[in-house]
Amino acid sequence: MTAIAPQVPTVSALPSAEELDRALRDASPAEIIAAALKTVGRDKLALVSSFGTESATLLKVMADVDPAIPVIFLDTGWLFEETLAYRDTLIAKLGLKDVRSIKPAEETLSRDDPDRDLWFSDPDACCRIRKVEPLARALKPFSAWLNGRKRFQGSARADIPVVEDDGARLKFNPFANVSREEIEAIFTLAKLPRHPLVASGFLSVGCMPCTSRTAEGEDSRAGRWRGRAKTECGIHTMKVS
Numbered sequence: 073m074t075a076i077a078p079q080v081p082t083v084s085a086l087p088s089a090e091e092l093d094r095a096l097r098d099a100s101p102a103e104i105i106a107a108a109l110k111t112v113g114r115d116k117l118a119l120v121s122s123f124g125t126e127s128a129t130l131l132k133v134m135a136d137v138d139p140a141i142p143v144i145f146l147d148t149g150w151l152f153e154e155t156l157a158y159r160d161t162l163i164a165k166l167g168l169k170d171v172r173s174i175k176p177a178e179e180t181l182s183r184d185d186p187d188r189d190l191w192f193s194d195p196d197a198c199c200r201i202r203k204v205e206p207l208a209r210a211l212k213p214f215s216a217w218l219n220g221r222k223r224f225q226g227s228a229r230a231d232i233p234v235v236e237d238d239g240a241r242l243k244f245n246p247f248a249n250v251s252r253e254e255i256e257a258i259f260t261l262a263k264l265p266r267h268p269l270v271a272s273g274f275l276s277v278g279c280m281p282c283t284s285r286t287a288e289g290e291d292s293r294a295g296r297w298r299g300r301a302k303t304e305c306g307i308h309t310m311k312v313s
Contacts, residue, residue: 076167086242089113092111093236094236095107099234104234104244105138105246106133108242111242112214114140114195117217118211119134119219120211123145124276126255126264127260127266128264132166140169143170144211149181152312155269158265176202176209177206177310180275181201195282216241217243220246220247221247224251225292262276284298
């Protein structure tokens with residue numbers, strides 16, 4: 073009589089990005105974050121934040137769901153001192169329990185940007201070594217990540233889904249459907265502090281050399297890489313696997 077091999081239980085695969093997007097396309101930001109948390113678990117979920125001008129709102133919603141979700145912050149070496157101070161302010165205000173400040177590899181900076189002028193000659197390469205590559209390292213332990221892109225920001229962001237596949241992991245966009253008015257409502261209701269540079273006319277803040285003030289009537293991201301065709305740093309357009 074031939075012995076029958078026992079059935080080995082298989083670990084169920086994660087739902088596909090398409091399945092999750094269909095299920096969550098009309099969900100609130102808090103519901104989307106809770107669904108991401110349930111899907112992969114806290115140890116496999118990270119939120120990536122620039123601690124920029126609108127970042128407090130997503131961080132607030134996340135903190136209400138679970139303040140211990142890891143937060144990845146890319147400290148490029150070119151950030152405004154005001155951004156670093158704002159990071160610390162929000163950590164204290166929201167009770168964030170696991171903010172990880174990630175820096176570029178020193179050997180890469182020494183090799184590719186020894187004079188700190190790569191931002192001028194090749195801004196895409198500068199973003200790659202200071203943002204894209206460090207983020208790829210930081211995301212390796214995770215199966216999914218959250219970010220703050222919004223469709224109203226236009227350009228490449230106008231048609232983003234609520235959930236997508238970045239090539240290596242699930243990528244949740246909890247604020248894909250929110251409006252500018254809803255962002256302002258979160259700031260007001262939660263009494264969130266503003267980024268210190270907003271009062272000086274900076275409506276979107278990135279690295280110092282590539283950020284300028286925004287004139288009245290301009291798009292909020294018009295001050296990023298002004299005068300260049302570039303509109304994204306690369307972490308949302310390049311593969312970060």
